[in-house]
Amino acid sequence: MMIRFYLDGQLVEVDVKPTDTLLKVLVDKLGLTSVHYGCGEGSCGACMVLVDDKLRYSCLTFAASVNDKKVTTVAGLLSDHELSPLQKKFVENNAAQCGYCTPGMVLVAKALLDKNPSPSDEEIFDALAGNLCRCTGYVPIVKAVKSAARR
Amino acid sequence: MAKLRGRGIAAINYPTGMNLGGDPSQVVIVAQPDGRLVVNVASVELGQGIKTVLAQIASEITGVPVEDIEVRFGDTESAPHDTGTFASRSTHRMGNAVIKASEEIREIVLNTAAKMLEASPNDLEIREGRVWVKGVTDKSVEVKQVISQAQFTYNTPVVGKGFYVKPKSSVDPETGASDPHSTMAHGCTVAEVEVDTETGFVTVLKVYTVYEVGKAINPQLVESQIIGGIVMGMGAALTETVYPRYPVLDFQTTSFRDYVLPTAGDIPEIVAKIVESPTPTGPFGAKGVGEMVVNSIAPAIVNAVYDAIGVQITDLPITPEKVLKALKKSGR
Numbered sequence A: 001m002m003i004r005f006y007l008d009g010q011l012v013e014v015d016v017k018p019t020d021t022l023l024k025v026l027v028d029k030l031g032l033t034s035v036h037y038g039c040g041e042g043s044c045g046a047c048m049v050l051v052d053d054k055l056r057y058s059c060l061t062f063a064a065s066v067n068d069k070k071v072t073t074v075a076g077l078l079s080d081h082e083l084s085p086l087q088k089k090f091v092e093n094n095a096a097q098c099g100y101c102t103p104g105m106v107l108v109a110k111a112l113l114d115k116n117p118s119p120s121d122e123e124i125f126d127a128l129a130g131n132l133c134r135c136t137g138y139v140p141i142v143k144a145v146k147s148a149a150r151r
Numbered sequence B: 001m002a003k004l005r006g007r008g009i010a011a012i013n014y015p016t017g018m019n020l021g022g023d024p025s026q027v028v029i030v031a032q033p034d035g036r037l038v039v040n041v042a043s044v045e046l047g048q049g050i051k052t053v054l055a056q057i058a059s060e061i062t063g064v065p066v067e068d069i070e071v072r073f074g075d076t077e078s079a080p081h082d083t084g085t086f087a088s089r090s091t092h093r094m095g096n097a098v099i100k101a102s103e104e105i106r107e108i109v110l111n112t113a114a115k116m117l118e119a120s121p122n123d124l125e126i127r128e129g130r131v132w133v134k135g136v137t138d139k140s141v142e143v144k145q146v147i148s149q150a151q152f153t154y155n156t157p158v159v160g161k162g163f164y165v166k167p168k169s170s171v172d173p174e175t176g177a178s179d180p181h182s183t184m185a186h187g188c189t190v191a192e193v194e195v196d197t198e199t200g201f202v203t204v205l206k207v208y209t210v211y212e213v214g215k216a217i218n219p220q221l222v223e224s225q226i227i228g229g230i231v232m233g234m235g236a237a238l239t240e241t242v243y244p245r246y247p248v249l250d251f252q253t254t255s256f257r258d259y260v261l262p263t264a265g266d267i268p269e270i271v272a273k274i275v276e277s278p279t280p281t282g283p284f285g286a287k288g289v290g291e292m293v294v295n296s297i298a299p300a301i302v303n304a305v306y307d308a309i310g311v312q313i314t315d316l317p318i319t320p321e322k323v324l325k326a327l328k329k330s331g332r
Ligand code: FES
Pocket: A036, A037, A038, A039, A040, A041, A042, A043, A044, A045, A046, A047, A048, A057, A058, A059, A060
């Protein structure tokens, strides 16, 4: 079946099977490299995207369900090839090592800060709780989110 | 039922590199027409920051700004030989090889600049990306321009080759002694925990940790490795296991819900410090920091739990079940 949706602001049309996950379509059919497969079952957060500005595990989302919707990946946060202020905070704090978890972490942070511009530590931990990182020990990620928050 | 607190300490020594018939690393630096440098290595960037560190080292010696140095890796067809990215060896082995390759480039730069500035190479110095005639404030030329001119005007190929090996050390049959590693790094970690005697749950409250790394070529990267290692080691100490399912494969640990990693909310306050005691064998004195940072936290936590409940748990991870069994056995 053909579906169409806005991927990071661009209208895309793609032929999908009803059983295809959004993750599979973004990676295998559309060639995205920022959406990562970690577990395929909603326990790592590496595949996260925003669907109509809401966080979704793309591994647990049917591609067909995003028809006519807006899908935002971490690449969609750039403007004019410039990193967003939040992404810059990730860089400054060295909040990525291998980078596998990073797109998910950044999108979780964005969703949190959009809703709650000055979150408490607890609220940051809660927001990040569904995203695993094997490299950084989370400390620099939490620092990045804090420094991007409004005080 | 109570919440008992305890504090534990652990210290380690950790070798850099290994001893399997020698442990060689090779580097080839090739200049670009505009004076940028490409450093070809076979060590792999997997997040530890080796690209940054090797570019810093090449920049320090050649004078080419760090942003104009590209470290290329991962192409087995074009990369020179290297035993690999393991044994906490990359900064030490590759770093030494990059120093040698960079020194060849530096010599070409000085010889070429000597012609351009009409001075003797011995009277030249490199700083801030330029070659200067010592003691003369208005006679200088940009290093990148020198490298470019070497290729276009003076017909000099600008290539630097570097090699570093720790020769194989065999074991003395009499004493059993050998010299398997190039240097030792050191670390010490203190953990403070709280044990809930009702649930058996161990919470790490605070970690103080210090590592002696020879020379932190990039302190931010070293600190990141330390914190990442502490948290990985915390997982090994408290939650990560394939038991009890393994080896009964009917109930394999197949997901992150069974194999439990720490998440952001589990992280205690971590005070990490770097101590530098340069090793004569290391690039600018650097030792390996990759693996040891995972190793000292688990014994520190074990000792902290011992301090808290008076029972030493000797197999990891320290699950609530093990804590409760240990408490029962000891009659506490
Ligand atoms: S791949 Fe989707 S949560 Fe792990």
